[in-house]
Amino acid sequence: MDNNFQLANKQACLDQLRKLGIDYISHDHDPAPTIEEVLKIKVSDGTAYVKNLLYVDKKQNYYLILANHTTQVGKQFWKTLGLSSGNMRLSKEEQIGEALKSSKGNVNPFAVANDTNNLVKNIIIDEVLRKYQRLALHPIENTTTVEISLDDLQNKFLKILNRQFTVLQLTDEAAEQKQEQQQKEQQKDQQNLQTLAITVKKSDFSEWYQQVIRKAELIEYYDVSGCYILRPWAYFIWEQIQRFFDDLIRTEEVENTYFPMFLSGKHLNKEKEHVEGFKAEVAWVTKYGESDLNEPLAIRPTSETIMYPAFAKWVQSHRDLPLKVNQWTNIVRWEFKFPTPFIRTREFLWQEGHTAHSTREEAVKQVYTILDFYEQVYGELLAVPVIKGIKTESEKFAGGDFTTTVETIIPQNGRGLQGATSHHLGQNFSKMFEINFEDDKKQKSFVWQTSWGLTTRSIGAMIMFHGDDKGLVLPPRIAKYQIVIIPIIHKDLHEQQLNERCEQIRQILIKQKLRVHLDSRDNYSPGWKFNKWEQKGVPIRLEIGPGEFKNNEVRVVQRYDNQKYQIKLEELNQLNQILDNIHNAMLHKARFDLNSRIKQAENWKDFMSQLNQRNTILTKWCQREECEKQVKTKSGIESKEKDSEVDGQIQLTGSAKTLCMPLQQDQIQEGEICFHCGQQAKKYVLWGRSY
């Protein structure tokens, strides 16, 4: 790639961003030379408005500062760089021209590409900007604003220019305190606004998702990147998944247990392929208090290497088999990709099951039984359809033999999402950890093992599938409140009588083991409450106003399809059935939506066309790793060359990879060929862009 490009204008800049594989959102507008003008441009939530300041010292060294618009840029940070603030001046028009071939009102980090004489000595980035998902910047010209991530700016754009950058706290201390105070006020304001409706439609998917999870009170943001607070509304869902899955695995005589979170490097390193798959993401504890640990300890990214030394102690004879344990824990993987609540987080919750068997056959059977359980969690609990399949060799679990998976496809953008995986580990780990047993003929053998995991990511899939423009839509079996009762006060109706009726209904529903909430707060209007509980996704709202009171009825409003009807009080026992019907209807619709995102392709052109229409593609495939790799690379390159908008929607870019080889598939005949390389096909495989 050409590292010495210059960017004469907006078009050149945008072309370059695409060439570098940088995702951006762009907005055209009237010239916005000052930050005040910039603030009028509507950008996405989580995007920072950036002030660009070009300073110059007496020796004509330039320093470009990118600061959040609220940051009061102080003087003291210069010291950190070994410089004196007294020597620094804001650049004048001609100096900006000299350094960046640009002008006042057009200072931006992209223009550094034009600094062919290396006059800009340092690019200083406001520490505060780290907290934002994207930065709003002008691409050379101030008639357009692009939103790009700081990460892309640093690691894709500035890096290729070989430019140094320094992340610093720019405010002086007194100013900082004031700013903290302001931020707090803003947070409180934001809080007050939070119960207001979601400001975007689901078609603006990424922004919609960010708003839904906060406004439905599932997630609170946290100040450690990639870590989020699971609020009770979300954690309840996880508890339902735990109960449901625990009941399933109990039928397989799996026992719950707890192994330590810390792991010595020695054990982690024991299985080579395994450690290669995880080591870049492992978080290390090296200190306690003020002291260094003798040996750093890894935090579990998964527990194979934590558990299996103990397995070696416990398994002696075939009578000790099968050994089946499961644990519900937190897990840490320090991933590099941009974090998304539930979907990709650095700390997450999961269950991990581990079994050891005397025969391969028994272990393989275990793998598929668990896979069926995962399908049930998704289908019967979350109303999310999945496709059962096998991962290709290059996508399987590091160190395992083969990996089975439940995959789903998010209808809104056609991205594949791995729902849960169940691995056959073969004897790879048992040989490394010497887990062997004496069979009934006194012969020593290594055990056959499985491991399998399901994470809080499943909640993210559920939100993405069912939510709508009004907010979250919860399938009934995981909703903390399945039903909310809202009294509608009216001058014709005695308030106390109304409340008593509502309480009476609540008691009836509790007896039916329904999870029901009566919202009798008198400081909010019924309309406000309707919005509130719709946003939080409660499956059924029961309204009781003067008409219902008089007629001994309730008005039922179904969240997922907004259907409204009256039922008599004596028919309240139908609600369990109604909730089941809602579940089934949601799953049915979700399955339809998923299927509409699976297309077939016989050749490359059709493949790319379907991919760019946000679909996953089922193709015949030769099953060669080399071919898989080429498809991935080529689809990535060709995606990037497409226009960024199709039918008014932002185009996804990125490579297509194999999601799985579905278990249910037609037999491929001799002579049928791979859609890509033309060699004899062996399996149908599902391709797609993925989370």
Add this chain to the structure above:
Amino acid sequence: MDNNFQLANKQACLDQLRKLGIDYISHDHDPAPTIEEVLKIKVSDGTAYVKNLLYVDKKQNYYLILANHTTQVGKQFWKTLGLSSGNMRLSKEEQIGEALKSSKGNVNPFAVANDTNNLVKNIIIDEVLRKYQRLALHPIENTTTVEISLDDLQNKFLKILNRQFTVLQLTDEAAEQKQEQQQKEQQKDQQNLQTLAITVKKSDFSEWYQQVIRKAELIEYYDVSGCYILRPWAYFIWEQIQRFFDDLIRTEEVENTYFPMFLSGKHLNKEKEHVEGFKAEVAWVTKYGESDLNEPLAIRPTSETIMYPAFAKWVQSHRDLPLKVNQWTNIVRWEFKFPTPFIRTREFLWQEGHTAHSTREEAVKQVYTILDFYEQVYGELLAVPVIKGIKTESEKFAGGDFTTTVETIIPQNGRGLQGATSHHLGQNFSKMFEINFEDDKKQKSFVWQTSWGLTTRSIGAMIMFHGDDKGLVLPPRIAKYQIVIIPIIHKDLHEQQLNERCEQIRQILIKQKLRVHLDSRDNYSPGWKFNKWEQKGVPIRLEIGPGEFKNNEVRVVQRYDNQKYQIKLEELNQLNQILDNIHNAMLHKARFDLNSRIKQAENWKDFMSQLNQRNTILTKWCQREECEKQVKTKSGIESKEKDSEVDGQIQLTGSAKTLCMPLQQDQIQEGEICFHCGQQAKKYVLWGRSY
């Protein structure tokens, strides 16, 4: 203290150990000059037999090596010290005399005290020894062996001599592999022995505890110090505690949630007293993969400072209060005291609840409601009696206002054990984290907070209370199997018929919602099974032999009191009641045992006398911190001067501290005085040595 003591003989050595406050176990025996002889001496489980090697180089520098007896001391470690193995020779008799005033067969680290000319340049300790609880060493003379901890040897004995020591891996690599292999074989042997009976009586308490937790399959040891594996038999107990406590707090409308495990130093440091209380024990993540984190992250030692910034966002108005959340998580505290499974571990499981209220009154009420719940967990579930009380100012939660506690006393040794605590935090944290609200008069106030926690330590207390010489005894409500059915095969009885009968009984009991296990394995004898399930503490064993079969009966054997009786098949529905009776009887006995460890004292002499008879002591107290401190110091000093054995039992040493001021206590009158300082007494307080 005299740092330049010399140790002429065994007596001088033992006296010195006591003077330095070093706990030891000693065994007298025939002279054991070689490691082969030493291996014949029976020492405690978890104690290493140590080879002591004195090397000398050409310049007459001496090096003392302490190696595990199985360690093949290699040559390569010398390089680590900048020395050459070629120059090293084992010392001869006269050289040992010169350096240590000792002789061959009497080399030991205590003799370093006699090296007045500083000839011993370094003391090298085998890294492997870190894994052992204690080391077996001769106190100068080889007719006695003492077991002391490496920590005491390093930090109490060698430190006072101002001696350097270096912990090193002593084996060369090839040797190490061989050794690993040997260790593995030994582990397997040990495993085979594990189902054999516990080798000590409960009166040998510490050793008994170590054996019970392993042989009942509650705990597996793990290679990170202070971390243990909770096996299914133990984790099931924790799940019962979770369910029971979740049901209780649900009545208080507490919601479960999950906050991140990581914490930036900035927030941790916000509440000064709080951070002072925890910072020495905090584990820090500083790296991921090969990279350093920009800012180290603390792992939660407790979550006040993780949660309260979010509380500040959520609480705006009095309508947002009370706010009540709870989470079940792992917790890390890198404690320095010697770890004991369940009782003191570096990673443990707990629940932590946090509430915020608009008035002090409401918060205080919450504190005591939770304290009652903790009493119920202990009493109604674990059959462990507790004393509710308030901690003194010096023992309260760091940063809180006051701490309430449920304390128990382990009857075997009279040690106090803090069972769970419920803190009133006042407004200390809300002021630091600006958690304020607008009341109904639009006035701003800070919230009043509580926090409260219960840990897996509760399981340890249960084991200590109820276990007996045969092993674990489980109270029925937490037992994974409440009943085990054992068929007794006999030539007069058709095996299939017997098994069918057993299965039929199992089905009847399952319908009664009893947790029942049928042990119909044909490769173990009934006697072996009796032992096995007794060791694991199953409350009831049902035996069915020819007599029972014929008479339509079962034989009931109660674990806790070994009572045996027949019941008719049609009386099987009594078993639920029988289990309840067992629970009540166990709790009753436990309460009696606990009460027998609480004595009163009016003066110092009686106080020390009771303390040394392994009791806790309830005294009148002036409630002054200064007085409390003096009692602690004085009792510590006077304990150490006592003989090490009383009535053939090892004497506990260590200070007495305040356990709590019991809630139920008599009013103290004007003129009644503090047992220690003689000033006006204010409260009764319970003192004791504690876990």
